[in-house]
Amino acid sequence: MTKPPESTVPAHPTLALLQQRVSHPRLNDPGPTQPQLAELYAAALRAPDHAWLRPWRFIEVSGDDRARLGEWMASSALSDDPEIPDKKRQKLLNSPMRAPLVLIAWAKITKHPKVPAIEQVLATGAAVTNLINAAHALGIGAVWRTGAPAYSPALKQALGMAEQDHLVGFIYLGTPAGEDKPIPDLNPADYVSQLPE
Template sequence: MTPMDMLLSRASTDRLKEPAPSPAQLTEILATAMRAPDHGRLQPWRYVVIEGEDRPLLAERIVASMARVEPDAPAAKIEKRRSRFATMPMIIALGMHLRPEHKIPLWEQEMCVAAGTMNILNALHATGFGGVWVSGALVDDPVLATELGLAAPAKLAGFLFVGTPEGVPHTPKRADPALFTARWHGQPVTFGADNKD
């Protein structure tokens, strides 16, 4: 598989089984995040790895967070979250070590974390693993963030579920890049994607 084939075949999956990456593999995978654009070299990436017997404990913290931020969540959604967080082979909490007072805007700091996360997802795929980035209202829960060691002004950017894909991963059909691309010639451009109803 060429590097381009690898990038074009990556797809998120939550159909994951053991094994998760070994400590050495995970170190190499996370090192790819450090290659993300980082204006000001602020290094805002923070990764909290949850495995083994700590997963059910995290699942209970997730349920408690949902009670705070989604008090009307249906019981089925709560149980689905509990089950997923308790049983995924590995979970990585994506922390953002933000510096609101810095001259680099917060949005750039957050984008650096997002770019790092995409590198991790690509590295997982390149090494035979799979993953999916999950978020939701609980990423805005400062109590949950603090319980993970990400006290304000740090924040959560979500969680990666990580493991070995079960079966042949489904690669969904992607849109034509031409719909999202326009050549500028001195006047405002339009995009084919914006003309769809």
């Protein structure tokens, strides 16, 4: 595919932020302040949302609660799979400690004649994306993770989620450690096409 022509659109600060976001897998203290978090949620809550069902939910996990979440992740993994290797269980135990704040993003699914569950999960994913971009705008590092715990029926139950609800991700937030990764050089033409004949 050939590269698209150079843009003739003037640089825009919001677009520059959106186009330059990267994930931050290594995050240190401090986490977001309460006023910063309020800004992140305000952005998340402006995600597109079919029939205004507001499916998104966020559980804040910080401080000692992170160890408790790690214990729940490890014990849920064991109850979902009694054969789980000990090394994997240990990794789960420690995983929430990788950032000062972990937001568990989940979709509370409502039965609706026009809005299937997948659209409610998509809306929650859009809310997470808004939140991560807002974090980037404020210089807060973020990374969206899932892994087996996101699909663990036992963990969902421990978190008070119903069977039909979906755990969309664990959003790790904090102060970026080290240099930003380079922005990958992706060509939109590789992902865009016209209607087939």
